[in-house]
Amino acid sequence: MPDKMGGTEMKKQLYGIAVGFSLAMGFGTSAVAAEDPLKIGFAPPVYDTLDYFGQFAVAFQEEMESQGVAIEFIARASTAEANVQQQLDIVDDLITLDMDYIIVGPIDYFGIVPALQAANEAGVPVIVVNHLDVHPEDAGVDVLAYSGYSHAEGGEVTAKWALENVLAVGDKVGLMFAEPGNQISEQRVGTARDLWSDAGIEIGFEHYAYWEQARAFDATERLILANPEVKAVYAGNSSMAMGVANALKGMGEDGVEVFGFGAVPPELDMIWEGLIRGSIFRDSQSSGRYIADAIARHSKGEEIEKQYPLDMVMVASRDDVLTKVPEGALRLMENWPEIEKELQK
CATH class of the missing domain: 3.40.50.2300 (Response regulator)
Structure with a gap:
Protein backbone atom coordinates (compact mmCIF):
# COMPACT_ATOMS: atom_id res chain seq x y z
CA MET A 1 0.00 0.00 0.00
CA TYR A 149 -23.15 -12.23 -0.52
CA SER A 150 -23.75 -11.84 -4.26
CA HIS A 151 -20.93 -9.91 -5.91
CA ALA A 152 -23.14 -9.34 -8.95
CA GLU A 153 -25.86 -7.90 -6.76
CA GLY A 154 -23.32 -5.49 -5.30
CA GLY A 155 -22.39 -4.36 -8.80
CA GLU A 156 -26.07 -3.87 -9.59
CA VAL A 157 -26.64 -1.81 -6.44
CA THR A 158 -23.66 0.39 -7.33
CA ALA A 159 -24.77 0.87 -10.93
CA LYS A 160 -28.36 1.76 -10.06
CA TRP A 161 -27.33 4.13 -7.26
CA ALA A 162 -24.97 5.95 -9.62
CA LEU A 163 -27.68 6.24 -12.28
CA GLU A 164 -30.05 7.77 -9.76
CA ASN A 165 -27.55 10.15 -8.17
CA VAL A 166 -24.56 10.85 -10.40
CA LEU A 167 -24.77 9.67 -14.02
CA ALA A 168 -26.94 10.72 -16.96
CA VAL A 169 -27.35 9.44 -20.51
CA GLY A 170 -24.23 10.18 -22.52
CA ASP A 171 -21.87 10.36 -19.54
CA LYS A 172 -18.64 8.39 -19.69
CA VAL A 173 -17.27 6.10 -16.98
CA GLY A 174 -13.99 4.29 -16.44
CA LEU A 175 -13.77 0.78 -15.05
CA MET A 176 -11.07 -0.88 -12.95
CA PHE A 177 -11.10 -4.69 -12.97
CA ALA A 178 -8.78 -7.17 -11.23
CA GLU A 179 -6.99 -9.54 -13.61
CA PRO A 180 -8.57 -10.69 -16.89
CA GLY A 181 -11.10 -13.46 -16.30
CA ASN A 182 -11.41 -13.01 -12.54
CA GLN A 183 -14.96 -14.05 -11.72
CA ILE A 184 -15.46 -11.76 -8.71
CA SER A 185 -14.20 -8.76 -10.65
CA GLU A 186 -16.39 -9.59 -13.63
CA GLN A 187 -19.44 -9.93 -11.40
CA ARG A 188 -18.87 -6.69 -9.54
CA VAL A 189 -17.67 -4.44 -12.34
CA GLY A 190 -19.01 -6.30 -15.36
CA THR A 191 -22.56 -6.24 -13.99
CA ALA A 192 -22.36 -2.46 -13.55
CA ARG A 193 -20.85 -2.02 -17.02
CA ASP A 194 -23.70 -3.92 -18.65
CA LEU A 195 -26.38 -1.99 -16.76
CA TRP A 196 -24.75 1.33 -17.56
CA SER A 197 -24.34 0.47 -21.24
CA ASP A 198 -28.02 -0.44 -21.47
CA ALA A 199 -28.88 2.90 -19.82
CA GLY A 200 -26.90 4.93 -22.37
CA ILE A 201 -23.72 5.43 -20.34
CA GLU A 202 -20.52 5.25 -22.41
CA ILE A 203 -17.51 3.23 -21.29
CA GLY A 204 -14.48 5.48 -21.54
CA PHE A 205 -11.91 2.87 -20.55
CA GLU A 206 -11.47 -0.55 -18.96
CA HIS A 207 -8.27 -1.28 -17.06
CA TYR A 208 -6.88 -4.23 -15.08
CA ALA A 209 -5.20 -3.26 -11.81
CA TYR A 210 -5.03 -6.75 -10.23
CA TRP A 211 -6.85 -5.61 -7.06
CA GLU A 212 -3.81 -3.46 -6.19
CA GLN A 213 -3.86 0.14 -4.99
CA ALA A 214 -0.44 0.95 -6.45
CA ARG A 215 -1.36 -0.29 -9.93
CA ALA A 216 -4.62 1.67 -9.89
CA PHE A 217 -2.78 4.78 -8.69
CA ASP A 218 -0.11 4.52 -11.36
CA ALA A 219 -2.62 4.06 -14.20
CA THR A 220 -5.15 6.72 -13.23
CA GLU A 221 -3.36 9.87 -14.42
CA ARG A 222 -2.66 8.36 -17.83
CA LEU A 223 -6.22 7.04 -18.19
CA ILE A 224 -7.86 10.30 -17.15
CA LEU A 225 -5.63 12.41 -19.40
CA ALA A 226 -6.52 10.13 -22.31
CA ASN A 227 -10.22 10.22 -21.38
CA PRO A 228 -10.90 13.75 -20.05
CA GLU A 229 -14.69 13.38 -20.38
CA VAL A 230 -14.90 10.52 -17.87
CA LYS A 231 -17.28 11.55 -15.11
CA ALA A 232 -16.82 8.55 -12.79
CA VAL A 233 -14.48 5.62 -12.20
CA TYR A 234 -15.76 2.38 -10.68
CA ALA A 235 -13.07 0.16 -9.15
CA GLY A 236 -13.94 -3.38 -8.11
CA ASN A 237 -12.45 -3.29 -4.62
CA SER A 238 -11.42 -0.86 -1.90
CA SER A 239 -7.69 -0.92 -2.69
CA MET A 240 -8.13 0.02 -6.35
CA ALA A 241 -10.70 2.69 -5.48
CA MET A 242 -8.29 4.25 -2.97
CA GLY A 243 -5.53 4.18 -5.58
CA VAL A 244 -7.75 6.00 -8.08
CA ALA A 245 -8.91 8.54 -5.49
CA ASN A 246 -5.38 9.30 -4.30
CA ALA A 247 -4.20 9.76 -7.88
CA LEU A 248 -7.06 12.13 -8.67
CA LYS A 249 -6.30 14.10 -5.51
CA GLY A 250 -2.67 14.41 -6.57
CA MET A 251 -3.78 15.65 -10.00
CA GLY A 252 -6.04 18.24 -8.41
CA GLU A 253 -8.92 16.59 -10.28
CA ASP A 254 -12.14 16.94 -8.32
CA GLY A 255 -14.60 16.48 -11.19
CA VAL A 256 -14.38 12.68 -11.34
CA GLU A 257 -16.46 10.61 -8.92
CA VAL A 258 -14.95 7.37 -7.59
CA PHE A 259 -16.88 4.26 -6.63
CA GLY A 260 -15.38 1.28 -4.81
CA PHE A 261 -16.50 -2.04 -3.39
CA GLY A 262 -15.83 -3.13 0.17
CA ALA A 263 -15.97 0.01 2.31
CA VAL A 264 -13.08 -1.10 4.54
CA PRO A 265 -12.10 1.49 7.18
CA PRO A 266 -9.46 3.35 5.08
CA GLU A 267 -11.98 3.60 2.23
CA LEU A 268 -14.65 4.78 4.66
CA ASP A 269 -12.21 7.52 5.69
CA MET A 270 -12.03 8.64 2.07
CA ILE A 271 -15.82 8.64 1.79
CA TRP A 272 -15.95 10.72 4.98
CA GLU A 273 -13.42 13.14 3.49
CA GLY A 274 -15.24 13.36 0.14
CA LEU A 275 -12.51 11.66 -1.89
CA ILE A 276 -14.60 8.59 -2.75
CA ARG A 277 -18.26 8.99 -3.73
CA GLY A 278 -19.54 5.64 -2.52
CA SER A 279 -18.84 1.97 -1.87
CA ILE A 280 -20.63 -1.25 -1.00
CA PHE A 281 -20.29 -2.20 2.68
CA ARG A 282 -20.45 -5.84 3.81
CA ASP A 283 -20.21 -6.66 7.50
CA ASP A 311 -26.48 -7.71 3.88
CA MET A 312 -24.97 -5.17 1.51
CA VAL A 313 -25.57 -1.42 1.65
CA MET A 314 -24.31 1.51 -0.37
CA VAL A 315 -22.35 3.96 1.80
CA ALA A 316 -22.18 7.29 -0.02
CA SER A 317 -22.22 10.10 2.53
CA ARG A 318 -21.18 11.03 6.05
CA ASP A 319 -24.70 10.26 7.20
CA ASP A 320 -24.43 6.78 5.65
CA VAL A 321 -21.15 6.21 7.47
CA LEU A 322 -22.79 7.14 10.77
CA THR A 323 -25.99 5.13 10.27
CA LYS A 324 -25.08 2.12 8.13
CA VAL A 325 -21.66 1.02 9.41
CA PRO A 326 -21.25 -0.87 12.72
CA GLU A 327 -19.24 0.90 15.40
CA GLY A 328 -16.62 -1.85 15.39
CA ALA A 329 -15.61 -0.84 11.86
CA LEU A 330 -15.92 2.89 12.56
CA ARG A 331 -13.43 2.61 15.42
CA LEU A 332 -10.75 1.50 12.94
CA MET A 333 -11.11 4.69 10.91
CA GLU A 334 -8.59 7.54 11.11
CA ASN A 335 -11.56 9.89 11.49
CA TRP A 336 -12.96 7.99 14.49
CA PRO A 337 -12.45 10.87 16.99
CA GLU A 338 -14.65 13.14 14.87
CA ILE A 339 -17.11 10.35 14.15
CA GLU A 340 -17.40 9.50 17.84
CA LYS A 341 -18.39 13.09 18.58
CA GLU A 342 -21.01 12.97 15.84
CA LEU A 343 -22.47 9.73 17.22
CA GLN A 344 -22.78 11.29 20.67
CA LYS A 345 -24.92 14.20 19.45
Whole structure:
Protein backbone atom coordinates (compact mmCIF):
# COMPACT_ATOMS: atom_id res chain seq x y z
CA MET A 1 0.00 0.00 0.00
CA PRO A 2 1.49 3.42 -0.96
CA ASP A 3 3.05 5.67 1.65
CA LYS A 4 0.19 8.10 1.15
CA MET A 5 -1.73 6.02 3.68
CA GLY A 6 0.83 6.85 6.37
CA GLY A 7 -1.67 7.09 9.22
CA THR A 8 -3.23 3.83 8.17
CA GLU A 9 0.16 2.14 8.03
CA MET A 10 0.80 3.18 11.64
CA LYS A 11 -2.58 1.83 12.70
CA LYS A 12 -1.84 -1.47 10.93
CA GLN A 13 1.23 -1.92 13.08
CA LEU A 14 -0.85 -1.27 16.18
CA TYR A 15 -3.29 -3.97 15.20
CA GLY A 16 -0.61 -6.53 14.34
CA ILE A 17 -1.02 -7.17 10.63
CA ALA A 18 0.08 -10.51 9.17
CA VAL A 19 0.43 -10.61 5.40
CA GLY A 20 1.88 -13.55 3.51
CA PHE A 21 2.98 -15.56 6.52
CA SER A 22 1.42 -17.67 9.23
CA LEU A 23 -0.20 -16.33 12.37
CA ALA A 24 -0.90 -18.73 15.22
CA MET A 25 -2.96 -17.78 18.23
CA GLY A 26 -4.59 -19.78 21.00
CA PHE A 27 -7.73 -18.86 22.89
CA GLY A 28 -9.68 -20.68 25.53
CA THR A 29 -10.87 -20.81 29.11
CA SER A 30 -10.20 -23.10 32.01
CA ALA A 31 -13.46 -24.88 31.22
CA VAL A 32 -11.90 -26.28 28.06
CA ALA A 33 -8.26 -26.28 29.10
CA ALA A 34 -8.15 -30.07 29.22
CA GLU A 35 -9.34 -30.34 25.62
CA ASP A 36 -7.08 -30.11 22.61
CA PRO A 37 -7.61 -26.80 20.79
CA LEU A 38 -9.34 -26.87 17.43
CA LYS A 39 -6.77 -26.22 14.72
CA ILE A 40 -8.25 -23.68 12.32
CA GLY A 41 -6.49 -22.82 9.07
CA PHE A 42 -7.41 -19.59 7.30
CA ALA A 43 -6.42 -18.93 3.68
CA PRO A 44 -7.61 -15.46 2.60
CA PRO A 45 -6.37 -13.69 -0.54
CA VAL A 46 -4.93 -10.92 1.70
CA TYR A 47 -4.53 -10.61 5.46
CA ASP A 48 -4.67 -7.18 7.06
CA THR A 49 -6.69 -6.17 10.11
CA LEU A 50 -8.19 -3.22 8.23
CA ASP A 51 -9.54 -5.23 5.30
CA TYR A 52 -12.51 -7.55 4.90
CA PHE A 53 -10.64 -10.73 5.75
CA GLY A 54 -8.71 -9.23 8.62
CA GLN A 55 -11.91 -8.04 10.26
CA PHE A 56 -13.43 -11.47 9.65
CA ALA A 57 -10.50 -13.10 11.45
CA VAL A 58 -10.63 -10.73 14.42
CA ALA A 59 -14.36 -11.30 14.94
CA PHE A 60 -13.95 -15.06 14.41
CA GLN A 61 -11.32 -15.35 17.13
CA GLU A 62 -13.24 -13.11 19.52
CA GLU A 63 -16.38 -15.20 19.08
CA MET A 64 -14.47 -18.43 19.70
CA GLU A 65 -13.02 -16.94 22.86
CA SER A 66 -16.44 -15.73 24.03
CA GLN A 67 -17.81 -19.25 23.59
CA GLY A 68 -14.89 -20.73 25.53
CA VAL A 69 -13.62 -22.74 22.56
CA ALA A 70 -9.85 -23.19 22.53
CA ILE A 71 -8.34 -22.77 19.07
CA GLU A 72 -5.03 -22.64 17.29
CA PHE A 73 -5.54 -20.15 14.46
CA ILE A 74 -3.14 -20.18 11.51
CA ALA A 75 -3.64 -17.56 8.78
CA ARG A 76 -1.64 -17.56 5.57
CA ALA A 77 -2.23 -15.21 2.67
CA SER A 78 -0.81 -14.94 -0.81
CA THR A 79 1.89 -12.34 -1.43
CA ALA A 80 -0.28 -11.01 -4.29
CA GLU A 81 -4.06 -10.99 -4.25
CA ALA A 82 -4.24 -12.35 -7.80
CA ASN A 83 -1.90 -15.32 -7.16
CA VAL A 84 -4.29 -18.28 -7.39
CA GLN A 85 -1.54 -20.91 -7.50
CA GLN A 86 -0.02 -19.63 -4.28
CA GLN A 87 -3.39 -19.85 -2.56
CA LEU A 88 -3.75 -23.46 -3.76
CA ASP A 89 -0.32 -24.20 -2.28
CA ILE A 90 -1.29 -22.55 1.02
CA VAL A 91 -4.38 -24.74 1.36
CA ASP A 92 -2.26 -27.81 0.62
CA ASP A 93 0.14 -26.72 3.38
CA LEU A 94 -2.74 -26.31 5.83
CA ILE A 95 -3.93 -29.81 5.00
CA THR A 96 -0.42 -31.10 5.70
CA LEU A 97 -0.48 -29.29 9.06
CA ASP A 98 -3.47 -31.44 10.00
CA MET A 99 -6.05 -28.68 10.46
CA ASP A 100 -9.42 -29.58 11.96
CA TYR A 101 -11.11 -26.98 9.75
CA ILE A 102 -9.93 -24.84 6.85
CA ILE A 103 -11.57 -21.49 5.99
CA VAL A 104 -10.89 -20.18 2.49
CA GLY A 105 -11.57 -16.78 0.97
CA PRO A 106 -11.06 -17.75 -2.68
CA ILE A 107 -9.10 -15.53 -5.00
CA ASP A 108 -11.05 -17.30 -7.73
CA TYR A 109 -14.32 -19.12 -7.00
CA PHE A 110 -13.65 -21.94 -9.47
CA GLY A 111 -9.87 -21.72 -9.39
CA ILE A 112 -9.92 -22.81 -5.73
CA VAL A 113 -11.79 -26.04 -6.52
CA PRO A 114 -8.67 -28.28 -6.67
CA ALA A 115 -7.72 -27.19 -3.14
CA LEU A 116 -11.25 -27.82 -1.86
CA GLN A 117 -11.16 -31.27 -3.44
CA ALA A 118 -7.82 -31.99 -1.77
CA ALA A 119 -9.28 -31.01 1.60
CA ASN A 120 -12.27 -33.29 0.95
CA GLU A 121 -9.94 -36.19 0.18
CA ALA A 122 -8.03 -35.52 3.41
CA GLY A 123 -11.25 -35.43 5.40
CA VAL A 124 -10.81 -31.79 6.49
CA PRO A 125 -14.07 -29.78 6.57
CA VAL A 126 -13.79 -26.59 4.51
CA ILE A 127 -15.68 -23.32 4.77
CA VAL A 128 -15.82 -20.73 1.98
CA VAL A 129 -16.18 -17.05 2.89
CA ASN A 130 -16.81 -13.95 0.78
CA HIS A 131 -19.12 -16.11 -1.37
CA LEU A 132 -22.68 -17.21 -0.72
CA ASP A 133 -23.38 -19.32 -3.78
CA VAL A 134 -22.89 -23.07 -3.33
CA HIS A 135 -20.50 -24.57 -5.87
CA PRO A 136 -22.34 -26.43 -8.64
CA GLU A 137 -22.59 -30.19 -8.31
CA ASP A 138 -20.26 -30.80 -11.26
CA ALA A 139 -17.46 -28.98 -9.40
CA GLY A 140 -17.16 -32.13 -7.29
CA VAL A 141 -16.58 -30.40 -3.93
CA ASP A 142 -18.22 -30.73 -0.53
CA VAL A 143 -18.13 -27.43 1.35
CA LEU A 144 -19.38 -27.41 4.94
CA ALA A 145 -20.69 -23.82 4.86
CA TYR A 146 -20.59 -20.57 2.91
CA SER A 147 -20.76 -17.03 4.24
CA GLY A 148 -20.99 -14.06 1.94
CA TYR A 149 -23.15 -12.23 -0.52
CA SER A 150 -23.75 -11.84 -4.26
CA HIS A 151 -20.93 -9.91 -5.91
CA ALA A 152 -23.14 -9.34 -8.95
CA GLU A 153 -25.86 -7.90 -6.76
CA GLY A 154 -23.32 -5.49 -5.30
CA GLY A 155 -22.39 -4.36 -8.80
CA GLU A 156 -26.07 -3.87 -9.59
CA VAL A 157 -26.64 -1.81 -6.44
CA THR A 158 -23.66 0.39 -7.33
CA ALA A 159 -24.77 0.87 -10.93
CA LYS A 160 -28.36 1.76 -10.06
CA TRP A 161 -27.33 4.13 -7.26
CA ALA A 162 -24.97 5.95 -9.62
CA LEU A 163 -27.68 6.24 -12.28
CA GLU A 164 -30.05 7.77 -9.76
CA ASN A 165 -27.55 10.15 -8.17
CA VAL A 166 -24.56 10.85 -10.40
CA LEU A 167 -24.77 9.67 -14.02
CA ALA A 168 -26.94 10.72 -16.96
CA VAL A 169 -27.35 9.44 -20.51
CA GLY A 170 -24.23 10.18 -22.52
CA ASP A 171 -21.87 10.36 -19.54
CA LYS A 172 -18.64 8.39 -19.69
CA VAL A 173 -17.27 6.10 -16.98
CA GLY A 174 -13.99 4.29 -16.44
CA LEU A 175 -13.77 0.78 -15.05
CA MET A 176 -11.07 -0.88 -12.95
CA PHE A 177 -11.10 -4.69 -12.97
CA ALA A 178 -8.78 -7.17 -11.23
CA GLU A 179 -6.99 -9.54 -13.61
CA PRO A 180 -8.57 -10.69 -16.89
CA GLY A 181 -11.10 -13.46 -16.30
CA ASN A 182 -11.41 -13.01 -12.54
CA GLN A 183 -14.96 -14.05 -11.72
CA ILE A 184 -15.46 -11.76 -8.71
CA SER A 185 -14.20 -8.76 -10.65
CA GLU A 186 -16.39 -9.59 -13.63
CA GLN A 187 -19.44 -9.93 -11.40
CA ARG A 188 -18.87 -6.69 -9.54
CA VAL A 189 -17.67 -4.44 -12.34
CA GLY A 190 -19.01 -6.30 -15.36
CA THR A 191 -22.56 -6.24 -13.99
CA ALA A 192 -22.36 -2.46 -13.55
CA ARG A 193 -20.85 -2.02 -17.02
CA ASP A 194 -23.70 -3.92 -18.65
CA LEU A 195 -26.38 -1.99 -16.76
CA TRP A 196 -24.75 1.33 -17.56
CA SER A 197 -24.34 0.47 -21.24
CA ASP A 198 -28.02 -0.44 -21.47
CA ALA A 199 -28.88 2.90 -19.82
CA GLY A 200 -26.90 4.93 -22.37
CA ILE A 201 -23.72 5.43 -20.34
CA GLU A 202 -20.52 5.25 -22.41
CA ILE A 203 -17.51 3.23 -21.29
CA GLY A 204 -14.48 5.48 -21.54
CA PHE A 205 -11.91 2.87 -20.55
CA GLU A 206 -11.47 -0.55 -18.96
CA HIS A 207 -8.27 -1.28 -17.06
CA TYR A 208 -6.88 -4.23 -15.08
CA ALA A 209 -5.20 -3.26 -11.81
CA TYR A 210 -5.03 -6.75 -10.23
CA TRP A 211 -6.85 -5.61 -7.06
CA GLU A 212 -3.81 -3.46 -6.19
CA GLN A 213 -3.86 0.14 -4.99
CA ALA A 214 -0.44 0.95 -6.45
CA ARG A 215 -1.36 -0.29 -9.93
CA ALA A 216 -4.62 1.67 -9.89
CA PHE A 217 -2.78 4.78 -8.69
CA ASP A 218 -0.11 4.52 -11.36
CA ALA A 219 -2.62 4.06 -14.20
CA THR A 220 -5.15 6.72 -13.23
CA GLU A 221 -3.36 9.87 -14.42
CA ARG A 222 -2.66 8.36 -17.83
CA LEU A 223 -6.22 7.04 -18.19
CA ILE A 224 -7.86 10.30 -17.15
CA LEU A 225 -5.63 12.41 -19.40
CA ALA A 226 -6.52 10.13 -22.31
CA ASN A 227 -10.22 10.22 -21.38
CA PRO A 228 -10.90 13.75 -20.05
CA GLU A 229 -14.69 13.38 -20.38
CA VAL A 230 -14.90 10.52 -17.87
CA LYS A 231 -17.28 11.55 -15.11
CA ALA A 232 -16.82 8.55 -12.79
CA VAL A 233 -14.48 5.62 -12.20
CA TYR A 234 -15.76 2.38 -10.68
CA ALA A 235 -13.07 0.16 -9.15
CA GLY A 236 -13.94 -3.38 -8.11
CA ASN A 237 -12.45 -3.29 -4.62
CA SER A 238 -11.42 -0.86 -1.90
CA SER A 239 -7.69 -0.92 -2.69
CA MET A 240 -8.13 0.02 -6.35
CA ALA A 241 -10.70 2.69 -5.48
CA MET A 242 -8.29 4.25 -2.97
CA GLY A 243 -5.53 4.18 -5.58
CA VAL A 244 -7.75 6.00 -8.08
CA ALA A 245 -8.91 8.54 -5.49
CA ASN A 246 -5.38 9.30 -4.30
CA ALA A 247 -4.20 9.76 -7.88
CA LEU A 248 -7.06 12.13 -8.67
CA LYS A 249 -6.30 14.10 -5.51
CA GLY A 250 -2.67 14.41 -6.57
CA MET A 251 -3.78 15.65 -10.00
CA GLY A 252 -6.04 18.24 -8.41
CA GLU A 253 -8.92 16.59 -10.28
CA ASP A 254 -12.14 16.94 -8.32
CA GLY A 255 -14.60 16.48 -11.19
CA VAL A 256 -14.38 12.68 -11.34
CA GLU A 257 -16.46 10.61 -8.92
CA VAL A 258 -14.95 7.37 -7.59
CA PHE A 259 -16.88 4.26 -6.63
CA GLY A 260 -15.38 1.28 -4.81
CA PHE A 261 -16.50 -2.04 -3.39
CA GLY A 262 -15.83 -3.13 0.17
CA ALA A 263 -15.97 0.01 2.31
CA VAL A 264 -13.08 -1.10 4.54
CA PRO A 265 -12.10 1.49 7.18
CA PRO A 266 -9.46 3.35 5.08
CA GLU A 267 -11.98 3.60 2.23
CA LEU A 268 -14.65 4.78 4.66
CA ASP A 269 -12.21 7.52 5.69
CA MET A 270 -12.03 8.64 2.07
CA ILE A 271 -15.82 8.64 1.79
CA TRP A 272 -15.95 10.72 4.98
CA GLU A 273 -13.42 13.14 3.49
CA GLY A 274 -15.24 13.36 0.14
CA LEU A 275 -12.51 11.66 -1.89
CA ILE A 276 -14.60 8.59 -2.75
CA ARG A 277 -18.26 8.99 -3.73
CA GLY A 278 -19.54 5.64 -2.52
CA SER A 279 -18.84 1.97 -1.87
CA ILE A 280 -20.63 -1.25 -1.00
CA PHE A 281 -20.29 -2.20 2.68
CA ARG A 282 -20.45 -5.84 3.81
CA ASP A 283 -20.21 -6.66 7.50
CA SER A 284 -17.33 -9.12 7.57
CA GLN A 285 -17.27 -9.08 11.37
CA SER A 286 -20.75 -10.62 11.34
CA SER A 287 -19.45 -13.24 8.93
CA GLY A 288 -16.62 -14.05 11.34
CA ARG A 289 -19.08 -14.53 14.19
CA TYR A 290 -21.39 -16.67 12.05
CA ILE A 291 -18.61 -19.02 11.00
CA ALA A 292 -17.11 -19.24 14.49
CA ASP A 293 -20.48 -20.26 15.87
CA ALA A 294 -20.97 -22.75 13.02
CA ILE A 295 -17.61 -24.42 13.65
CA ALA A 296 -18.16 -24.48 17.42
CA ARG A 297 -21.52 -26.20 16.94
CA HIS A 298 -20.29 -28.55 14.20
CA SER A 299 -17.37 -29.66 16.39
CA LYS A 300 -19.96 -30.77 18.97
CA GLY A 301 -21.87 -32.82 16.40
CA GLU A 302 -24.66 -30.28 15.94
CA GLU A 303 -26.25 -29.48 12.58
CA ILE A 304 -25.43 -26.11 11.01
CA GLU A 305 -26.71 -24.01 8.12
CA LYS A 306 -25.19 -24.32 4.66
CA GLN A 307 -25.29 -20.58 3.91
CA TYR A 308 -24.80 -17.52 6.11
CA PRO A 309 -25.79 -14.43 4.09
CA LEU A 310 -24.57 -10.89 4.66
CA ASP A 311 -26.48 -7.71 3.88
CA MET A 312 -24.97 -5.17 1.51
CA VAL A 313 -25.57 -1.42 1.65
CA MET A 314 -24.31 1.51 -0.37
CA VAL A 315 -22.35 3.96 1.80
CA ALA A 316 -22.18 7.29 -0.02
CA SER A 317 -22.22 10.10 2.53
CA ARG A 318 -21.18 11.03 6.05
CA ASP A 319 -24.70 10.26 7.20
CA ASP A 320 -24.43 6.78 5.65
CA VAL A 321 -21.15 6.21 7.47
CA LEU A 322 -22.79 7.14 10.77
CA THR A 323 -25.99 5.13 10.27
CA LYS A 324 -25.08 2.12 8.13
CA VAL A 325 -21.66 1.02 9.41
CA PRO A 326 -21.25 -0.87 12.72
CA GLU A 327 -19.24 0.90 15.40
CA GLY A 328 -16.62 -1.85 15.39
CA ALA A 329 -15.61 -0.84 11.86
CA LEU A 330 -15.92 2.89 12.56
CA ARG A 331 -13.43 2.61 15.42
CA LEU A 332 -10.75 1.50 12.94
CA MET A 333 -11.11 4.69 10.91
CA GLU A 334 -8.59 7.54 11.11
CA ASN A 335 -11.56 9.89 11.49
CA TRP A 336 -12.96 7.99 14.49
CA PRO A 337 -12.45 10.87 16.99
CA GLU A 338 -14.65 13.14 14.87
CA ILE A 339 -17.11 10.35 14.15
CA GLU A 340 -17.40 9.50 17.84
CA LYS A 341 -18.39 13.09 18.58
CA GLU A 342 -21.01 12.97 15.84
CA LEU A 343 -22.47 9.73 17.22
CA GLN A 344 -22.78 11.29 20.67
CA LYS A 345 -24.92 14.20 19.45
